[in-house]
Amino acid sequence: MKKDDNHFGILDSIRFLRVYLKNYKISFVLFAIGWMLEGLLQLLLPVLFGVLIDEMVYYKNIDVFLDISLVIMIFSLFLCTLYFVIYTYFNQIVGKYTFDIKMDLYDHLLSVKNNYVDDSRAGDIITTIQNYTHECVLIITRNLVYTIYCTLMILLFSTYIFFVNWKIGVLFMVFAPISTYITLKSGKKIRGYSNQYRSVYGSYIGWLFEMLNGKKDVRLLGAQNIVRKMFTRRHKELFSLEIKKNMYSLNLTNSIEIVNVLMQVSIFGFGAYLASKGDLTVGALIVIIAFFAEINSNILFLHGYYVDLQDRLTAVKYIKNFKDLPTESEAGERSLVVHDGEIEFQDVQFTYSSENILNNLSLHIKAGEKVAIVGKSGSGKSTLANMLIAFLKPSKGNILIDGQQLSDCSHKSIRSCVGVVQQSVLMFDGTIRENIRLGNLKATDIELLEVCEKTGIMEFVNSLEKGLDTVIGSKGVSLSGGQKQMIAITRIFLKNPKIIIFDEATSSLDMETESRLHESWSKAFTDRTIIVISHNLASVKLCDRVILCEGGQVIEEGEPNEMHRTSQRYRELFSLNM
Template sequence: MTSFRKILRYAAPYKTYAWLNVVSNIFYALFGTLAMVSLFPMLSVLFGDTEKLFVEPKWTGITNAKDYAEQYLNYFVTQKEIEGVDDVLIFMVILVVATFLLKNLFGYLAMFFITFLRNGVLKDLRNDLYDKTIDLPVSFYSEKRKGDTIARITNDVQEIQHSFLSILELIVREPLMILFAIGAMLLISAKLTLFVFIFIPVSGIIISVISKSLKKHSDKVQQEQGVFLSILEETLGGLKIIKGFNAEKIFSGKFRESTGRLFKSANILLNRQNLASPASEFLGIVTIATLLWYGGQMVLVEKSLEPEAFLVYMALAYQILTPAKAISKANSSIKRGNAAAERVLEILETESAIKDAPDAITKSDFKEEMFINNISFKYEDEWVLKDFNLQVPKGSTVALVGQSGSGKSTIANLVTRFYDVNKGTISIDGIDIKNMTQKSLRGLMGLVTQDSILFNDTIKENLKIGKIDASEAEMIDALKIANAWEFVKDLPKGIETNIGDSGNKLSGGQKQRLSIARAVLKNPPLMILDEATSALDTESERLVQDALENMMKNRTSIVIAHRLSTIQSADSIIVLSKGQIIEQGTHAELIDKKGSYYNLVEMQSLA
């Protein structure tokens, strides 16, 4: 229950609703018992067992509460008859109806207040999970399935919500219903009530045995939900490849394997969960049957209990069954909820590997240079960069080239602090980037990646990611610099046009130019271009390259290039191989050397 206690802190902002729920449940349980007890006077009138009392009885203490209640009832009925009211039964019916009305009114109020509590916890928990999802470093998601994260934010949080309601019922309403009912039963017949206490522990032991393995099977179900959501997410993201390679059967097979495992685990879980309710009901009926036998002896043989009192007693005893069943269901629900809470807390309590230093400064400008000093880095076991050095003066364009896997894109990940270096330092104007806030560091940079990452929204909203308060005129200027205005102005709704999921209503070149426009709108002093033209056709590449050149004017740029024709005007070209610099110079200088860079240029010109 440790996990569940941690989740309960989310109820703190809604404690007023919690207290109102508790108060409503107290009255619900009270009037629920009184509704049954109120049948007693009506039955007494029906059976004609009402004793004539002309003097109002006096309260002598809690020990004589039962006798006082009976005497006062008889006195009340006698007074009504004296007043000439022939049909006393109508008053009894009104009493029964009133108590049931109050019971149901407070039952509704209890559910009304808990709705705000449940949905409030759900909202805050999901908000925190989403914030944590954004806060965690990129490296976290290279090791985790995205579908599993989605499952935790959706299914697991929903499971916690249902369990949260169950635990409040378990703690407040249902136990109170049982306690009030048993209290009334004790007043009617303490001797008969002893039978109830004999069967309650037996029921509890059987129910606990049934629900013991629920948490384990609940874990399996929730993990498998994460797996099949991951397969679904990958299928939707790679649908063109799946269809293009006729791989439908492969992915369908993976999905069916996952749903098959989910089918087996869910069946075991639900069957054991469903067993708790009928088992508790059967045990309750056994208790009722025993009470019928023993209580019948008291009424018919011993004559120590009035028939109407026995009927009310049986109604109260049966009333215990409903909350007892609810408690058994709540217990199994809590087992499932605790498993879900552990999965949710695993994300919430994950410490981010990349944090701002306690005394991190906010840097708002770039004055002199970026200096990458003797850095080494590895994602897992093998070094991707070894003793790497690079100086990027303000206003210069530095290009990084080399074969795939040489470490080019890793440098972009390190200067933006998507990952932290294992050795060495990266500094801007002499300040280690680890000593700056991540927000201010990334505020100095614009990022254009090989994959044009756009969102299912309008062009306007995608651009505003670069500058949230940008005017329409600023957006149009940025689109013009990025050579994107020529196609945006012809769209049906201009910048208000929705571009679809991942911008798929646009061509590759159009998407990339929008990405460049977004970076232009941000207007950062330092630009990171990670193979921004490598996925484009020749015509799109020319348009994008023109846009990039427009954007890089008067800016400091680090260009990671696959197509060497795009970086010939760079101030410095760095050639990488296996994480180390093997050549460095301008395009003309490196061509004259006829080394690795020359060979790369020749290979691409032949291609």
């Protein structure tokens, strides 16, 4: 994921996030109005207290004192109720708004080109979707609404102080710009720390997932101490960056506090002097002290919001960079309809990073034919498979299925007609039934049981206490490789495509398990076009024809026994003798 664009600022963030604000404009406006109303009430309460004190100190007016006390109590109760309503409403907005952004990012992830997802670190993607989305809400609420709110409060409180005594107002205006300058000056450095921290954190999360997936290999290699040192080093790097950022923020906060203390001493001392001379009433002095406390709090809040903003801008930039990753562009709008399963590659060429993977390759696979595509690594076998499921597009040439050009068909329709069974099988933490249904969520229980019988998986399922409702654990941890492959085959059969690709589906299985899988193939896939990509001779021998690729071209083809007799390359590939 790209990490440039250092000039991504608050206006860029708002422009990017306003797309998600469309459904919540009224909600955010009401939230802002609620906060402004609360601010006005906070402005009125100290003024009422000031009047209350002056009425008692100077005029001994008990009736006015009681009336104002009642008004203050009513205002206070209303303020508490308003505060509760605002925050209840705020939490609802936050939940819905965050969910919308997460769903949009997840939908985008499903459509991003494969090579860009592979090049991105898993940790970056996970933290972007799961953690950074919440920062988008806080940009709008705390860093926008709260900033406007705090700024207005400072202006209102300052205006009142000027109205009561302009000399104290001037004294305040001497100190306020100093705090503002310190805050604004710190922004760039804090954002730099945030960029570094998020980059390192994304790398750490990705590494942690890799280690968890490979924990068995770590034990077998006896590499626990090495991995532990790597874990410690990464945490130290994160800890160091966090300490630097927090120390810098703490120093800034202390600087603001020092300025505020100097301002407080100056204003309180000068106010007391004016009150002693009779130029300022006691009530007015108390109001000024209360307002100064509010001003001081709001200045500190503004400083905190600005510091947090630099951190959140980095999070929004990560989300924007993720959204900018190129997605699969639909080749066409037609729906692919496959009745027979005939496949034809016509002078297909594919270039990646200036290297020709396929060179004017032509290939015809008859409907219902079982074809093995073999060759050394890098010969273009998997590229052919990825083109058939529209993960890759030819640089030139045409690919046809039942006479229909794939370039004219939608990705969804292509992938509904072409199924793939890979060496690594997708398994999620659920029941066997749920994992098989992933092939066709609309399938009935009767259809599911019929498919399980045809693929031969029922023998294994019936040996389990809960049968199809057995929970298999994360990534099918409780299953063997062969059992996972059986589920994958059953899932594809339930999907019911006319063309099925087996991409190294049996390469990691033992001979007995592989034999059972081959038996299930022959039972389940009698009326389908089958493409087998494998380095496994037993799988290749099940096919009607073998196509041998080298250098991105078809160089030999024939029946497996014929290839054994006539092809030196074929025998070398599988280490066979005459």
